[in-house]
Amino acid sequence: MRYSMHSLIGLLLVAVLAGCSSKGGTTDGEMAAVDDRGMGAGEGAYATGAAGAGTFQGMSIDDPNSPLSRRVIYFEYDSSDILAEDQDLLVSHAAYLAANPGQGVSLEGHADERGSREYNIGLGDRRVQAVRRVLELQGVSAQQITTVSYGEEKPAVEGHSDTAWRMNRRVEIVYTGY
Amino acid sequence: MRDMFRSLVFVLLLQSGLAHAGLTIEITQGVEGAVPIAIVPFGWSGAGAAPENLAAIISSDLSRSGRFDPLPDRDLVAHPTDAAMVKFQNWRMLSVDNLVIGQVSQTSAGQYSVRFELFDVYRGKQIIGYSFPAGSQDLRRVAHHISDLIYEKLTGEKGAFNTQIAYVTTTGSGKGKTYTLLVADSDGYSPQTILRSNQPLMSPAWSADGRQIAYVTFENKAAEIYLQDVASGSRRKVASFPGVNGAPSWSPDGRRLALTLSQDGNPEIYIMEVASRALKRLTTNPAIDTEPAWAPDGKSLVFTSDRGGSPQLYRIASWGGQPQRLTFEGKYNAGADISPDGSKIAMVHGNNGSYRIAVLDLKSGVTRVLTDGRLDESPSFSPNGSMIIYATDAGNRGVMAAVSVDGRFRQRLSIQAGDVREPVWSPFGK
Numbered sequence: 001m002r003y004s005m006h007s008l009i010g011l012l013l014v015a016v017l018a019g020c021s022s023k024g025g026t027t028d029g030e031m032a033a034v035d036d037r038g039m040g041a042g043e044g045a046y047a048t049g050a051a052g053a054g055t056f057q058g059m060s061i062d063d064p065n066s067p068l069s070r071r072v073i074y075f076e077y078d079s080s081d082i083l084a085e086d087q088d089l090l091v092s093h094a095a096y097l098a099a100n101p102g103q104g105v106s107l108e109g110h111a112d113e114r115g116s117r118e119y120n121i122g123l124g125d126r127r128v129q130a131v132r133r134v135l136e137l138q139g140v141s142a143q144q145i146t147t148v149s150y151g152e153e154k155p156a157v158e159g160h161s162d163t164a165w166r167m168n169r170r171v172e173i174v175y176t177g178y
Numbered sequence: 179m180r181d182m183f184r185s186l187v188f189v190l191l192l193q194s195g196l197a198h199a200g201l202t203i204e205i206t207q208g209v210e211g212a213v214p215i216a217i218v219p220f221g222w223s224g225a226g227a228a229p230e231n232l233a234a235i236i237s238s239d240l241s242r243s244g245r246f247d248p249l250p251d252r253d254l255v256a257h258p259t260d261a262a263m264v265k266f267q268n269w270r271m272l273s274v275d276n277l278v279i280g281q282v283s284q285t286s287a288g289q290y291s292v293r294f295e296l297f298d299v300y301r302g303k304q305i306i307g308y309s310f311p312a313g314s315q316d317l318r319r320v321a322h323h324i325s326d327l328i329y330e331k332l333t334g335e336k337g338a339f340n341t342q343i344a345y346v347t348t349t350g351s352g353k354g355k356t357y358t359l360l361v362a363d364s365d366g367y368s369p370q371t372i373l374r375s376n377q378p379l380m381s382p383a384w385s386a387d388g389r390q391i392a393y394v395t396f397e398n399k400a401a402e403i404y405l406q407d408v409a410s411g412s413r414r415k416v417a418s419f420p421g422v423n424g425a426p427s428w429s430p431d432g433r434r435l436a437l438t439l440s441q442d443g444n445p446e447i448y449i450m451e452v453a454s455r456a457l458k459r460l461t462t463n464p465a466i467d468t469e470p471a472w473a474p475d476g477k478s479l480v481f482t483s484d485r486g487g488s489p490q491l492y493r494i495a496s497w498g499g500q501p502q503r504l505t506f507e508g509k510y511n512a513g514a515d516i517s518p519d520g521s522k523i524a525m526v527h528g529n530n531g532s533y534r535i536a537v538l539d540l541k542s543g544v545t546r547v548l549t550d551g552r553l554d555e556s557p558s559f560s561p562n563g564s565m566i567i568y569a570t571d572a573g574n575r576g577v578m579a580a581v582s583v584d585g586r587f588r589q590r591l592s593i594q595a596g597d598v599r600e601p602v603w604s605p606f607g608k
Binding site for chain 1: 351378380381396399400401420421422424425438440443444445466467468469482484488489510512513526528533552553555556571574599600
């Protein structure tokens with residue numbers, strides 16, 4: 001793996017989440033819920049004992065200002081390396097999932113249209129596995145994760161341009177039930 | 179269909195071995211020029227207009243093979259419909275070696291008799307002549323069968339016009355996208371839907387006897403492999419493991435299915451006994467191993483792997499062992515299909531940002547790029563090995579195209595609206 005951030009997860013995570021929630025014009029209730037995420041992540045030191053996990057769960061996934069609202073990460077051509085800019089995002093998702101062991105997630109891998117279709121299924125699968133490894137390293141249970149590779153079969157953007165291809169080389173993080 | 183041809187009425191078959199042999203040599207040497215042939219519009223007797231233009235279908239077939247150059251209609255000096263009407267000197271002046279004439283006669287409502295004759299213009303003799311009974315639904319396939327007879331007689335190689343092609347289309351976009359698996363005649367006509375889904379369908383593969391098609395479906399939001407009986411539409415799920423279930427390929431004996439599974443963490447090639455569904459893992463490598471294709475003798479498979487850093491083709495014995503790399507030219511070689519005689523491999527060849535169909539000759543080691551598209555994919559040999567069908571991009575729409583194995587002749591196939599991908603040619607004798 002290209003990164004090694006799992007050691008600084010705890011602090012970073014809280015910083016990221018708190019930062020996002022505070023600039024998002026959320027209500028107090030939501031603030032409390034976001035804080036609770038730190039607790040849920042198993043970092044006992046940050047626990048505030050505020051709102052219940054149920055409240056938090058609904059809020060954070062649906063909150064457009066939460067980092068969790070970003071559920072797609074992108075890849076270079078023929079690569080499954082996770083880009084530096086997406087590492088924090090995956091850590092946030094991992095923390096949320098680890099804090100909510102009942103929440104399932106489906107990782108959907110995709111490739112751009114170039115080359116042969118089944119090889120692209122393989123590429124999508126490799127991208128999904130890269131994301132899965134990050135999540136599992138961050139404490140997400142293997143039982144929470146299902147994976148599927150669609151290869152080039154479900155492009156996010158139709159077309160044959162570099163732009164379309166860039167948008168199509170991706171892993172989508174799909175929360176079960178959403 | 180088969181029964182219909184068995185019941186064909188034999189009209190006349192003259193021995194013309196010498197003329198035939200001469201022609202064969204000519205074609206072998208003269209690969210730069212297709213052989214001129216005159217195909218006269220068939221006569222018609224019956225109520226109303228003729229139900230099909232058989233001569234046009236035959237002409238299109240023969241021309242698509244790249245081996246023949248049918249005379250344009252405007253150059254036809256006469257329109258004979260039986261042997262007595264043929265004046266060979268007229269055709270000799272046009273420098274055509276062969277002449278095809280015929281007649282469609284209505285025998286009852288929706289029933290016809292199709293008669294055709296093939297002549298050697300220089301000898302002034304009939305080479306073959308047949309007559310077939312046919313229902314209106316069979317007329318196009320009778321024309322393809324006639325093309326096969328002409329092709330085989332004149333080239334010495336079995337024709338593959340009266341065969342079928344399976345392919346996938348998509349229509350609509352976004353959430354309204356529909357994926358359809360179809361089977362059509364080898365010229366793209368008479369498409370029949372065999373499966374429709376709002377989730378992706380991919381990788382259709384014909385069984386060796388042409389009765390079943392294996393494919394990958396995501397209808398349950400995960401990749402699964404089904405085997406479907408083409409005629410009845412009945413199907414059964416054979417692979418639904420965690421992760422990738424992909425790239426099904428039937429063994430020549432029809433008893434095994436090679437496929438790709440990632441249940442052990444990354445895509446690997448497996449062989450499944452179709453009857454028991456028992457699995458045997460063939461590859462063991464952290465790279466992507468996928469797209470297995472059986473050699474016609476069933477003793478080995480060619481597959482795609484990026485174990486060397488980029489996708490390339492490898493060969494592995496069907497019992498396992500150490501794979502051997504086959505492709506070294508270019509950074510991207512994938513999606514192999516092996517020719518029916520085992521001597522060539524068609525593949526997607528990526529170079530300088532373009533993905534084209536190339537053929538690797540296993541004996542000489544020479545790779546020839548046959549197409550000039552930007553996003554060509556899914557090559558599939560005709561069962562006689564003379565043509566390759568593939569998918570190409572035509573103005574932001576996927577279409578089917580066919581190229582002769584020598585790369586000399588390319589043609590797009592007529593198809594209905596929608597985005598067409600993954601054409602696969604059926605075996606003979608379905």
